[in-house]
Amino acid sequence: MIGGLLGYHWAFSEAIEMQDSVLIQIAGLVQGGSLTGGRALHGVDLDAEVWLIDQATAPQASEDDARLWSLKDGLALAVRNGQPIRVLLRTRADGARFAVAQRTSVRDEIASDMAFRTVLPIAALIPCLLLVTAIVIARSLRPMVHLAGDLDGRRADDMTLLPTAQMPSELHPFIASINGLLQRMRLLMDQQRRFVAEAAHELRTPITALSLQAENLAAVDLPSSARDRVGSLRQGIGRTRHLLEQLLALARQDAGQADAVAMPVVRLDDVAKEVVAGLLPEAASRGIDLGFVLVEPAVVRSEAVMPAALLRNLLDNALRFTSQGGRIDAWVYRDGDAAILQIEDSGPGVAPEEIGRIFEPFFRGQHQEGDGVGLGLSIVKRIVDRLGGSVEVANMTEGGRTGLRVLVKLPAATA
Template sequence: MKSLKSRIIGTLIVLFAVVGLADAGASYWLTMRHIDELLDVHLQGAAVWLAAGKVGTIGTNGPPQHSIDGFVGQIWKQGLSTPTDNTDPEVIFNRNAPGGYSVERINGHRYRIYTLRKTADDLTYQVGQPVAFREESAGRAALESLVPTIFLILLVWIAIPMVVNTAFASLERASSDAETVGIGHLTPLDISHAPEEVKPFADSINRMIARLQIGIEGEKRFIADAAHELRTPIAALQLRIDNLENAPDATARAERLRELREATVRTATMIRQLLELARADAQRDPSSVADVVDLRQTVQTLVADLLPVADARLIDLGVKRFEAAHLQGHAGELRMTVRNLIENALRYTPAAGCVDIDVFADATNAVIRVTDTGPGIPEDALDRVFDRFFRLKSETVEGTGLGLSIVRSVVTKHGGSISLENRRDGQSGLIATLVLPLRASSGN
C-alpha cells in the first residue's frame, strides 16, 4: 500500500490535471466560438461597407486572392450574370444565396458568406471568407489562450509535492521521535507543529505513552515491593531450617519442623497471590471471553470448599439472599475474587462469629455482599487496604496484603466496583460489596 503522502500527491495531481484539461477544453471551445463570432461580425461589417458606396476603394481586381484575411467581396446588379465588382475573379458566389450567413463550397473550398440585398438600387452585396482560414485563425487564438493554463498546470504539479512534503515534515519529525520511544524513554511526542487534523491522533498517542509510563512505573514499584516482601518469608525459611538442624532432641525437631511447614505455607501463599495479581493485571478484555459465569453456583461451590475452615474456627458461614445472577467474564478470575473476599472475612472473624453472603441481581448489575462480625477496619484505612502489600496491624492475623489488591484489579477489569464499609447495625464487622455489570466491559 502506498504511503498517505504519495496518495495525497497523486490524487491532487490527477484531480488538478483533470480539472486543468477540462478548463483548457472549455477555454479552447469558448475561444473558437468567440473568434468565429468576431469574424462573422467582420463579414457583416465588410458587406455594409460595400453597400455604403466604397466600391471604388476595392476596385474590380481588388486585393490579391490570398489576402491576409482571405476576404472576397462581390457586388451583383439585377439582371447581370457576373458581379460588377469582384475582389477575386476565380471565386464566384451564388447570388441567390439567402440573406445573412451561409456556407458554400467553391472550387473545392468551403466559404462562409454574408449576403446583403438593397432593393432600392437592385444591388446584392456578398462578402465571403474561406472556412479553413477562419478555423486556422480561431484555433491559433485558442491555443494561445491555453498557454497560461498550461504553465499554471505545470506550476501546480511542481507545487503540490512541495506543499504536501512541507505539511508532512512535522509528521516525519514526530515519527522520528516515536522511534526513540521505549521502556527507558517514554517521552511524549512534540506535536506543536503538527497539522490540526492530525493533532487528535497524536494526542491519543501521547496519552497512550502517559498510560504506559504510569503502568510501567507501577510494575516497577510492584516488583520492588514484591522483592522486599519476599525477603522476610525467605529469611524466615532459612532461620527455620537452621533451627531444625540444631534441634537438640526429637521433640524440638518436631516442633521446629512444624514451624518450617507453616513458614513454607505462608511463602507459597504469597507467591501464589503474586502470580494471581500478575494475571489479574493482564490487559485482556473480559467481553472477548465466552465464559458465562453463574455467580450463585460459584458462591455455592466456594462455601462448600471453605466450610471446613469455618467449622474449624467455629464460624457460621452461610448465605442469606441467594438469587440467580449470570454475567459474561473470566470465570477463574471472578471465582478467585469472591474467594478472597470470603477468606478475608473468615480470617478476621473471631471464633463463634458469623459470615453471611448475599447474591442477587438487578436490571443492570450483579451484586455479591459479604458481611462478617470481625473487628472491622479503621475509617482512615478503608481506602488504603486496596494498596499492594498494605496490612493492618494485627497480632493475631497474618496476611500478605495482596488479597484486596487482586480483588480490585479483577473487578476494575470487568467494569465493576468494590466497596468496604464498617457495619452500623449495632455489631462490629465489615461489609464488602462487589458490583459487576451483567454485560462485562473492559476497565481502564
C-alpha cells in the first residue's frame, strides 16, 4: 500500500518534470524561429494544450496578462483568463518576449494519468503474488501437517520413528530431533517396564515362601482366635500374590513387540474350553451356571498364553461380579475375517460414568468385589491391541435384565 502510494507520487513528479522539459524544448524552437506565436501547438500533443503567446501580438487588457509579462524569463506559475497555468518566459534576440504556457489542470491530469498507468500493473500483480505465496507456503507445509496428523493419531505408547523419506530436506533436522526424543522416551518406558517386571518377579519368591508358611500354620492346631488371624493373613498374602501376577502379566504384554505375523496360530475355541473347564468348580460352588452358548472353530495368530490370559481375566470378572445363582454365557465363533469371543454375565454391570475408564490400569469401579487390583481389563486391552483386535463393553438392559456384555474381535487366521 505504502509502496504503491510512493510509486504513484514519484511517477507523478517525473511526469510534471517531463512536461516542463517539453515547454523548454518548444521555447527553444520558437527562439530559433521555427514557430511563431498566438496559437495552440497541436503538433506537440493534442491533449497537451501548449500555447505560444507573443507579447507583441497578445491582447494585454487584463490584470493577469500584465502580471504575466512582469515575470522574469524562466519557468513560473501564473494565471491566465482566470485559470492557473505553468509558463516559460523567454526573450528573443530582437528583444521581443514570448511565453510558452500550459494549463496546470491539464498538466496535472496528464501527470496523474501517467502515474496511474505506471502503478496499475504493480497493483494488479500484488493479489497474484499473495495468492502464489499462500499456495507455495501451504504446499511446503503439507508434509508437516501429515507428520502432525501421524503423531496425533498414535497410541500413547507408539514410539515408531517418523519417516524422513519423501520429506523436504529442510524438515530433516526437525524430524531427526523428534525421532531422538521418541527414542529416548522408548528407552525410558522400557526401563520403567523392566523395573516393574523385575520388582514383581523379585517379590514373587518371598511371597511364595510366606504363603507356604501360612499354609503350614493353618495345618497346626491353633486356638480359634489365632486361627482367625491366620485366616486374614492368608487372605492378605493371596491378594498380594494376585497383584504380583497381574503386574507381571501386564509387564509381559507391554514388553513384547507387536508382530502378529510372526506369532503361532492358536485355536481360540480350544483355549476357551480349557479356561472355562478350569473355572467350572468355582462356578459350581457358588451356584453359577457357567457355560457356552456356541463354540465354533476359530483360529488366531497369537502367543500361546495371550488368549488364555485374556479369557481368564474376562471370566474372572464375570464370576466375581455375578452373585449366587446367576449365569455366565460364552460364545466363540467366526464372523467373516474376525474371530469373536463374547461373554455375558448376570451381575450388576458397570455404572455408565465408569464405563469409559474401566480399561485404565488400577481403576476399580464402585463394584469392588474380592481381591481385584484393577489390572485385569488393562491386560485384556493390551492383548487385544497387540493382536490387532478390538474390545467393546456394554451394559445389557434388554428385557429388564442386568449384566455386562464383553465383545472381543480378533483378526482370524487360517488354520
